[in-house]
């Protein structure tokens with residue numbers, strides 16, 4: 001997709017394991033959207049059925065899929081980056097655990113709505129972007145992914161990225177739509193990155 005001018009936006013799903021089965025239908029639908037701004041590169045599923053390596057690990061970026069991801073970022077230099085993952089029900093408590101930062105060194109995810117979780121991207125990967133770029137991870141609940149209403153809710157989040165011109169507009173829209181959740185997510189981001197980066 002490409003409009004006359006505007007920022008480059010990269011949407012990537014299915015980064016490991018079989019989560020692409022769940023992210024692909026959502027991102028394929030996003031690719032059909034008629035209203036967007038800038039150039040959008042949409043990768044519904046980076047890898048099918050790979051060995052699961054968590055994206056927080058250096059090892060991931062040495063795997064074939066991890067290297068492909070780095071190449072995409074290098075080539076397109078997106079100023080908006082959305083990473084779409086899918087998680088199993090038992091992982092919910094681990095992903096949203098307020099102690100996560102103490103346990104594994106990264107902040108927990110915030111439940112935006114119906115188990116759709118948002119958070120920052122892996123710190124290793126964040127370094128590949130500039131401070132002006134907008135980078136967000138979205139985790140969708142696998143067991144609800146066949147539900148049309150859930151899919152639509154995820155698309156509503158992704159459309160914010162697709163249709164806005166800059167990071168301020170994106171944050172403004174997020175704050176309007178999900179006030180307490182974004183307030184919390186921003187607080188966690190500030191605690192983690194101090195004043196080095198603006199959320200997200």
Ligand SMILES: [Zn+2]
Nearest residue numbers: 015019085086
């Ligand atoms: Zn994942």
